[in-house]
Amino acid sequence: MFRNTTRSEPGKRIPTAEDRAEPLFVQSVERAMAVLSAFHHADGPLTLTEITTHAGLDRSATQRMVHTLRALNYIRRDAGGHGFVPGVRILDHTLDYLRLHPLVRQATPVLQELRTSVRERVDLSLVDDTRMIYAVRLQTKRQTFNASLLGHSVPAFCTSGGWAMLSRLPEADARDIIERSDRRPFTPHTLTDPDEIMQAVGETRRNGYALALNQLLSGEIALGFPVLDNHGRPVAAIHIAGSLSEWTPGDYVARFAPLGQQTARALSKY
Template sequence: MPKLKREDGGEAATDYVESLDRGLRLLQVFGTRPGAMTLSDIARASDLPRATARRILLTLQRGGFVTSDGKLFALTPQVLTLASSFLRSSQLVGVLQPVLDRVAERAREIASLAVLDGQEVVFIARGGPVRVFSGGLEIGYRLPAFCTSVGRAMLSQFSDAELRERLKSAPLQALTPQTVTDPRRLVAMIAADRNNGYSLVDREAEPHFRSISMPVRRYDDVIVAAINIGSHVDRISVDEMIARFLPLLQDAAASVRPQLL
């Protein structure tokens, strides 16, 4: 067991466990490319010594999270229990999932729930007009916050000064020809979203996709997530998105607010 450094007052200065951090980092490497990987590939991608990566992989294999044929390593379905634990324990998902399903049925498009994680958004739930999903963003999918409607809806909780500071450290890389990367324009656009109470992003994150999002507020008015409806540009115009989808999202966000603690 690692020893904890202590301050003069006797309190632990850090509870950091390096081996756990390395193990989690190594698990994330598998999501960077399809298929099984060699030990050398995993060590290189996780920036770990080969011997360290091997020990971690063998530990994960014993726990049932990794399988190997002696040369290649791959994740097992056991890894999904980590994500399902979050989904089962998340109040947001529990409260919003039936709401997303209703919104999706009425819109006849996929509705999604996302949270802010640093400079990115993570999609944690979605509903579809039917229970067999054939498209849309997968649960766990990440995108930059600055160029997505869910991201801008959540970023609207910050003041203009706070936004400027956040954008200084954000990798403002264009994902499509329409992506806005100028920090001054972004601050102005997010400020407009704040005033409007919603965000609409047109082909900035994906070339043929537009979406509209509402911030999700808990009982004390703090923004904790965002819900959105997205569509291919050939199916829904910007005006129709505002006319048809915005009222659905507004009603959905208002209905869950008293339930979120």
Template sequence: MREVFRADPISPPNNQAEEGDPLFVRAAARAMHVLSAFNHASGPLSLSEIASRAGMDRSAAQRITHTLMVLGYLRRGPNDRGYLPGVRLLDRTLDVLRLDPVVQKATPVLLELRKTVRERVDLSLFDEARLIYALRMQSKRETFFATLVGHSVPLFCTAGGRAVLSALPDARVAQILEQAPLTAYTGQTLTDGDAIMARVADARADGFAVVTDEFIQGEIAIGVAIARAPGEPLGAIHVAGSLAEWSRETFVAKIAPLAIEAANAITESL
């Protein structure tokens, strides 16, 4: 089963920019590389694993890991074996969420939307070729991973993602589809660039995107973009339901107008 809760950014580390930027602090960047080593970890990482994933020698990884442990941003794993992210990272997550203007404005709107639709309602923020979940208001069917903020999903095969793509110029959409891996998450995932562009055009015309079975089997989702200005999407709201309970036609007819209304309310408040 493919991992569906973290889509990586498409921009690799820009080493030339690091070397040519007098304000760039390489030690700070290396600390972030160590924290990023846990992106796809399934458990505690050894020092050697951290060094390999962070792209540095073991000695440098040891110094940075020790520093982050002293500061509370890393901790030892069970039985004092390996390393895990530290709980103080949650302080920084709270700072992101409480200070982000989109999250601030969206929270009361999405709480009301969740009461009305009684299905999963999410807010995600735009980052390169992916969306990162910032708010998750769950229905009765959710799993552990589906309840956590910080998960990220690709733009090309998700409802919120296609809604964001529909708010971008076609040239930028084509660039994203060329750079991002078009991975098939289910047997229904569209991976042909022209077919995806056609669905993006539909979303642009309709004011929302709808996706069934492409990212999660048995799920139908509607996404509406949130944009401060034309061509500059900030993120999207999503409403997701089960195809065991909804037909595509009924879900679109009931949910799409409510999702559009909610997105408009958020946009107008920014």
């Protein structure tokens, strides 16, 4: 069965027993974040019962957290009265993250120049374990709503940016990420076998860019380029995505791979 959404499973940092044993660890903050994280799985407003289930808390604790977060405008009542949705103050923290992230600040004007040159969709995604999270998205007119949202995430195992990131990791680390991923396919062509994915990663390593066809979306062609930190570790990836109805893979690579590689080198810290 294919997935009905391109979103990757949202990341979740589970505190260890040692974390919780620390005197500085505040469990009420953990519970509040669990309530906010319940909306990662939502397709619409959530009832108090649904928040309780997703957050893994008892109903009394959930009710107190929801009341407090509503008072702070991090949660609000749905306009239709069907439940709760995130409040507008969540966006303040998204802005803080993006404006204070040095790579995002540096990359934005560079990617705008790349977008002008290629006239196709250009993205910057950040590495988060088994997934890539979009931090900059420069769209074409044909993109869908979800494809334009910052914070949208996609799996590393079947995306050009993910393969680009994996290609710059030690082979054992790359395979570990692949094997821990939820490898349910998105299209009939999505690679799900770890050995086949590792072959794609190896080809990416040899070429210096990733070429993904029909992996996340049917009819999509995407190139991915790794962005490295000053230790040579991948921290992000640049994507250039287009349509197979307009491009052959050979022409797409010839036209855009040099530009993408040049941009990725400009943003990397060797």
